[in-house]
Amino acid sequence: MSATARGRKDLPPITREIDLSPGERKDVKRSVMGAMAGNAIEWFDYGIYGYLTGYLSSHIFGDSENSTLWVLFGFAVSFLVRPIGGAVLGPLGDRIGRQKVLVFTILMISLSTFCIGLLPTFDTIGWWSPILLFTLRIIQGFSAGGEYAGAAVYMAEHAPDNRRGFWGSFLEFGTLLGFSGAAILVTVMQLTLGDEFMNDWGWRIPFFITLPLGLFALWMRTKLTESETFTEAQASGEAKSSAWKVLVDLVKQQPKQLLKIMGLVILINSAFYLVLTYMPTYLDSSLDMDPTTSGFMLVGVQLVMMAVIIPIGALSDRIGRRPILITACIGFLVGSVPAIYLLDSGIVPLQILGLAIFGVFLVMLLANISATLPALFPTSVRYAGFALGYNIATSLLGGTAGFFNELLIEATGFIAVPGFYLMITAAIGLVAVLTFNETAGRSLRGNVVPGDDDQDRLAVGEELVGKVNRSN
Numbered sequence: 001m002s003a004t005a006r007g008r009k010d011l012p013p014i015t016r017e018i019d020l021s022p023g024e025r026k027d028v029k030r031s032v033m034g035a036m037a038g039n040a041i042e043w044f045d046y047g048i049y050g051y052l053t054g055y056l057s058s059h060i061f062g063d064s065e066n067s068t069l070w071v072l073f074g075f076a077v078s079f080l081v082r083p084i085g086g087a088v089l090g091p092l093g094d095r096i097g098r099q100k101v102l103v104f105t106i107l108m109i110s111l112s113t114f115c116i117g118l119l120p121t122f123d124t125i126g127w128w129s130p131i132l133l134f135t136l137r138i139i140q141g142f143s144a145g146g147e148y149a150g151a152a153v154y155m156a157e158h159a160p161d162n163r164r165g166f167w168g169s170f171l172e173f174g175t176l177l178g179f180s181g182a183a184i185l186v187t188v189m190q191l192t193l194g195d196e197f198m199n200d201w202g203w204r205i206p207f208f209i210t211l212p213l214g215l216f217a218l219w220m221r222t223k224l225t226e227s228e229t230f231t232e233a234q235a236s237g238e239a240k241s242s243a244w245k246v247l248v249d250l251v252k253q254q255p256k257q258l259l260k261i262m263g264l265v266i267l268i269n270s271a272f273y274l275v276l277t278y279m280p281t282y283l284d285s286s287l288d289m290d291p292t293t294s295g296f297m298l299v300g301v302q303l304v305m306m307a308v309i310i311p312i313g314a315l316s317d318r319i320g321r322r323p324i325l326i327t328a329c330i331g332f333l334v335g336s337v338p339a340i341y342l343l344d345s346g347i348v349p350l351q352i353l354g355l356a357i358f359g360v361f362l363v364m365l366l367a368n369i370s371a372t373l374p375a376l377f378p379t380s381v382r383y384a385g386f387a388l389g390y391n392i393a394t395s396l397l398g399g400t401a402g403f404f405n406e407l408l409i410e411a412t413g414f415i416a417v418p419g420f421y422l423m424i425t426a427a428i429g430l431v432a433v434l435t436f437n438e439t440a441g442r443s444l445r446g447n448v449v450p451g452d453d454d455q456d457r458l459a460v461g462e463e464l465v466g467k468v469n470r471s472n
Contacts (some may be wrong), residue, residue, distance in 0.1 A: 002300025027225075031158035032167050034224045035151040036174035037217040038106040042147050043175045044213065045113040045140065047182025047350045050277035050402075051076060051295070055203035056283070060129050062122035069406060074129035074133050075277070076403040078141025082391035084240040086146020090387025093146065098154040098383060099224045101146050108143035110214020112136045117207030127208035147223060149387035156374035157227035157382075161439050162317060169313025171271035173306060175366065177232040179276050180302040181204065187295040225460065229300065229445050233379040239253060250381040252380075257376045257434075257449065261389035264325070264373075268365050269398025270425040271332060274418050276302070278402030287344055288408025301355045302364035305363040314368035321372045321442045324364050325433045344358075346413055368431070375439035382444075390458035397425060438466035 001365060049056070056074070064070060093101040102165035114138050122129045152171060159167035185206055193202050250258070274282075276298070284296040316324050335357045342354030377385035401421065409419045437451025444450055454464060 028158055028160070028167065031224060031227075032170050033153050034217075034220045035102070035155040036170050037220050038102060039148060039151045039171055040174035040178040041106060041183070041210065041213050041217045042109055043178030044077075044182050045109060045178075045210055046277060048113075048180040048186060048210075049116075051182055051186040051280055052203050052206065053281050054291070055198065056133075058199070059203070060119065060133050066257065067277065069292075069403070071128065072278075072281070072403040074130070074404055076138050076400040077134055077380075078137040078144065079391075079395040079398065079400055081138050081141040081390065082145040082395050086141035086387035086391035087145075087247060088142075088148065088243075089146025090149060090384035091250070092242035093150050093153070093383035093387070094245045095383060096245045097226050098150050098230060099226055101383075102154060103218065103221050104401065105143045105147040105150065105460045106214055106217050108139055109147060110210050110218070112143070113207055114211040114214075115207075117204040117210075123152030145391045146387055149390055150383060152370045152373045153383045153386055154224070154227065155370060155417060157229040157379075157444055159438035161443050163314075164272075164371040164375075165316035165321065165368065165440060165463045166310065166314040169310045169367045169368040172313075173309050174368040176306045178307065180299060180306065183280075183295055183299045183302065184236075185209070186298065187292060190292060190295075197371060217324050226231040229379055232445065233447070246381055246384045247388075250377075250384045253375060254381060254385055254449075257385060258389045259431050261373055261376050261386065262393040263370075264429045264436075265390050266397045267329065267332065267422075267425040268369055269394045270401045271358070271362050271365065271422060273398055273401050274405065275355075275362055279355075280404060280416075281402065281406065282409075283343070286293070288414065293348075297355055300352075304356075305359050305366070309363050309367045313371070314362060316368050316371065316389045316441055318330055318465070320438045321368050322433060322436055322438050322466060325368055325372070325436070326366035326430065328361045329426050329430035329433055331357075331364070333360065333430065336422035336426065337416055340416045340419035372436070374441065375438070375444060377440065377444040378449055379444065382445050432447050438464070441465040 053068060053071045053075075057064075057071045060074075061067035061070045081466050084402055089101050089105065113136075116133065119132055119136075120129055152168070155168060156164055157172050189202060189205065190198055279298060280291065280294055283289040298304040312324065339354040339357040342357070343351045345354075347352060373386055373390065374382055376389075405418050409415065437449065437454070439450045440452075
């Protein structure tokens with residue numbers, strides 16, 4: 001499948017032009033679909049929570065004056081434990097294998113989400129209802145701490161090096177599929193079943209649907225095998241002796257890479273959760289938009305994003321990841337505040353344009369991250385590095401974004417808070433991306449950060465995709 005760099009046997013093999021056999025192509029497709037299916041289920045779970053905020057606030061928190069804020073806190077609390085999940089499950093995935101951890105994460109996420117649909121209401125058991133909700137969200141958050149990182153690493157290690165952007169974009173296609181599925185399901189139920197039925201017990205149905213979907217994803221993942229990249233590292237002795245050793249070596253040896261991934265993830269997840277999860281609440285509570293109208297607008301934007309995400313991922317294989325990521329960062333930096341004021345215009349075409357601005361730059365980030373972020377770390381600590389850095393950033397300024405933005409809006413009455421929030425995170429993300437190696441077309445094999453050996457590869461005559469970052 002790959003050719004060794006000319007004249008340098010110590011370089012990990014780099015794959016540029018690949019002619020996969022039918023069996024190898026089938027293996028790649030099965031691996032990517034297995035990772036994507038679980039990812040879609042995870043984000044379907046998060047999506048229905050966001051779209052059912054109004055029902056959860058009335059049933060789980062009763063007549064509390066700050067019930068919406070409490071529900072958003074319930075969304076945020078799962079992210080506060082994600083770094084713990086990342087610190088435990090990530091090193092475990094580097095030690096015992098990616099596939100085994102992915103089976104565990106999708107099972108726990110599906111069960112905890114299903115149980116939210118079983119919760120007694122506040123009127124039935126009082127404050128035990130929100131306590132149980134927070135407990136289930138903590139279980140979900142711990143499991144999610146290893147889910148996305150594991151799925152992205154697993155996919156990246158199975159994909160051909162010169163097509164990693166293309167195949168990686170399928171993982172985020174699954175993310176959008178999960179969110180869009182949640183939005184479509186809730187919106188259609190509201191239209192067809194009526195508010196009375198939804199308020200009675202219809203709001204529980206989307207949570208129940210998670211279980212059969214999760215079992216299907218679980219079945220797919222039990223059929224998956226480990227990547228050659230991982231098994232070669234195990235066989236060569238590069239693997240660590242324990243999960244604890246993985247974590248210690250990661251923190252000691254890769255602190256700069258951890259900061260880099262955290263810098264970009266702060267932007268990615270702030271944009272992701274503000275635009276796709278918090279936006280229905282923001283349009284309803286802050287801009288007084290009809291929930292059905294806002295739901296259809298958001299579904300439309302997500303469907304367009306799904307249509308273009310795979311071509312953008314393929315484009316990154318040809319021109320590199322960094323140009324697309326830099327463009328997205330600059331777009332959020334200059335376009336976030338104008339987009340918010342377009343949403344506040346009250347004119348539907350302008351509101352659609354405001355959402356489209358967010359959608360365009362968000363899909364440019366999403367199309368790249370599954371191929372870019374795993375390539376920030378060498379094989380022996382890849383899962384742990386991704387999981388820990390990703391989840392620390394997500395818990396600080398990603399999943400908590402909706403809660404803090406709603407809190408600031410209620411305190412100040414300033415509707416443009418989300419725009420300025422995204423501006424700040426975009427500046428952080430831009431600084432991080434400017435320090436990245438270009439990793440398009442680079443091998444993930446070996447105990448070296450992909451791209452760190454670019455100078456050696458150029459010296460022996462290889463042609464590399466994208467501009468080499470000479471600062472590293």
